[in-house]
Amino acid sequence: MVKEELKLKEALIIEGGNKLKGVLEVSGAKNAALPNMAATLLTDEEVVIDNIPDLLDIETMKNLLNTIGVQINHIKDKAYSFKLNEVKSLKAPYELVSKMRASILVLGPMLAKFGYAEVSLPGGCSIGTRPVDLHLKALEKMGAEITIEHGYIKASAPKGLKGAHIFFDKITVTGTENIMMAATLAEGKTIIENAALEPEVVDLAVMLRKMGANIKGEGTHRIEIEGVKSLKGTYHSVIPDRIEAGTFAVLSALTGGNIVIKNYPSHYLEYVNEVLENIGIHIVKISENEVVVKRDDILKPVNIETREYPLFPTDLQAQFMTLLCFANGVSEITENIFENRFMHVPELNRLGADIDIKGKTAIIKPVKKFSGAHVKATDLRASAAMVIAGLVAEGETTIHSIYHLDRGYEHIDTKLKSIGAKIRREILENEDD
Numbered sequence: 001m002v003k004e005e006l007k008l009k010e011a012l013i014i015e016g017g018n019k020l021k022g023v024l025e026v027s028g029a030k031n032a033a034l035p036n037m038a039a040t041l042l043t044d045e046e047v048v049i050d051n052i053p054d055l056l057d058i059e060t061m062k063n064l065l066n067t068i069g070v071q072i073n074h075i076k077d078k079a080y081s082f083k084l085n086e087v088k089s090l091k092a093p094y095e096l097v098s099k100m101r102a103s104i105l106v107l108g109p110m111l112a113k114f115g116y117a118e119v120s121l122p123g124g125c126s127i128g129t130r131p132v133d134l135h136l137k138a139l140e141k142m143g144a145e146i147t148i149e150h151g152y153i154k155a156s157a158p159k160g161l162k163g164a165h166i167f168f169d170k171i172t173v174t175g176t177e178n179i180m181m182a183a184t185l186a187e188g189k190t191i192i193e194n195a196a197l198e199p200e201v202v203d204l205a206v207m208l209r210k211m212g213a214n215i216k217g218e219g220t221h222r223i224e225i226e227g228v229k230s231l232k233g234t235y236h237s238v239i240p241d242r243i244e245a246g247t248f249a250v251l252s253a254l255t256g257g258n259i260v261i262k263n264y265p266s267h268y269l270e271y272v273n274e275v276l277e278n279i280g281i282h283i284v285k286i287s288e289n290e291v292v293v294k295r296d297d298i299l300k301p302v303n304i305e306t307r308e309y310p311l312f313p314t315d316l317q318a319q320f321m322t323l324l325c326f327a328n329g330v331s332e333i334t335e336n337i338f339e340n341r342f343m344h345v346p347e348l349n350r351l352g353a354d355i356d357i358k359g360k361t362a363i364i365k366p367v368k369k370f371s372g373a374h375v376k377a378t379d380l381r382a383s384a385a386m387v388i389a390g391l392v393a394e395g396e397t398t399i400h401s402i403y404h405l406d407r408g409y410e411h412i413d414t415k416l417k418s419i420g421a422k423i424r425r426e427i428l429e430n431e432d433d
């Protein structure tokens with residue numbers, strides 16, 4: 001069987017109920033590393049990016065950049081160099097884009113640098129339709145001609161892109177990143193209104209500025225980019241992953257024991273920390289970049305709404321739902337960013353949770369315990385919720401389809417084993433995923 005087929009059959013088997021003790025280190029942010037890597041298409045010079053996590057999504061982005069003509073070398077530890085050599089292909093093929101929607105991030109840089117790009121339409125995915133219309137509308141406003149043919153976005157700007165005043169109807173993270181990258185090499189000034197504020201957008205702006213881009217306003221809803229003729233090489237280290245950190249905080253609160261979280265980016269998690277406080281979970285700083293999680297004996301219910309940064313991230317919704325199952329009253333979580341992002345609810349209910357869905361709100365009633373069962377990892381973040389649930393549940397939990405987990409959580413089983421979790425991988429022969 002080829003490696004990819006085996007990956008689809010991999011399951012994680014967790015023996016729950018262990019007290020965990022030790023250090024969990026937060027890796028570099030996947031959602032920052034991906035746009036940072038795509039930005040290396042904008043220069044002919046070498047860019048070194050450090051603190052890149054070892055993940056399937058990162059592999060997909062490396063393969064994509066490689067296909068286009070970027071030579072990637074491992075320097076040491078988490079550092080890689082990226083150098084655009086001879087352009088080999090102006091096409092981001094379906095085989096790669098279908099594995100990871102964030103592949104759309106190559107569209108802006110390719111169009112700006114080469115004047116042409118073909119990117120497979122990302123299509124639907126497990127958490128809703130997730131269109132890319134806002135990316136395309138903005139690029140058209142910058143002078144690109146775009147058609148959709150045979151499932152591919154074909155975009156051309158033979159005379160180069162032109163600065164434009166972009167109003168995003170909806171806040172979009174990768175949309176803001178795509179347009180920011182495209183605008184660095186466009187002629188004249190681009191203004192992005194209603195831009196995303198996420199720390200990963202800011203990290204990209206910081207890296208682009210080091211490459212010679214003229215950007216201001218990142219971290220606000222209005223970003224201004226004055227196009228330049230060319231960009232140069234640089235060194236950049238990716239920011240820590242706030243979603244992995246938040247996942248570790250929940251895991252730590254529910255599994256008791258004594259876990260130190262290293263590289264916990266409190267400054268990106270201010271709202272999340274406040275929600276944790278309201279539940280009765282306290283993030284206590286013990287050194288410059290380490291925290292421990294203390295909890296009250298009784299956890300309080302809360303109502304959460306997912307919103308764009310700096311409010312509650314949709315990417316922590318499933319993990320907090322698991323947590324709130326153990327509060328002493330009824331909680332509600334409303335998902336405002338994505339439709340159909342409650343696929344973990346039936347899976348949590350299989351473990352003993354009592355959650356109902358009413359429209360875009362999940363109503364979480366308290367339960368005393370979870371008991372191990374077979375469950376499915378339905379998307380990337382939902383799979384992290386399953387891992388937390390499995391660690392809390394009595395007995396054995398088998399999580400199927402864990403390739404989702406490997407897309408976004410670096411060496412999760414190794415990290416958890418190092419703090420005493422009983423967790424192993426198995427290839428399940430009868431899996432038909």
Ligand code: UD1
Nearest residue numbers: 031102130131132133134135170171172173174175337338
């Ligand atoms: C990014 C993150 C993802 C996170 C999400 C929301 C990366 C690689 N991924 O995804 O982990 O869950 O932000 O914080 O950074 N939309 C449109 N048209 C568009 C673009 C978006 O309607 O052209 C809608 C989406 O369907 C969604 C909302 O806008 O309802 C926000 O999506 P967006 O911020 O674009 O998410 P991503 O950038 O794909």
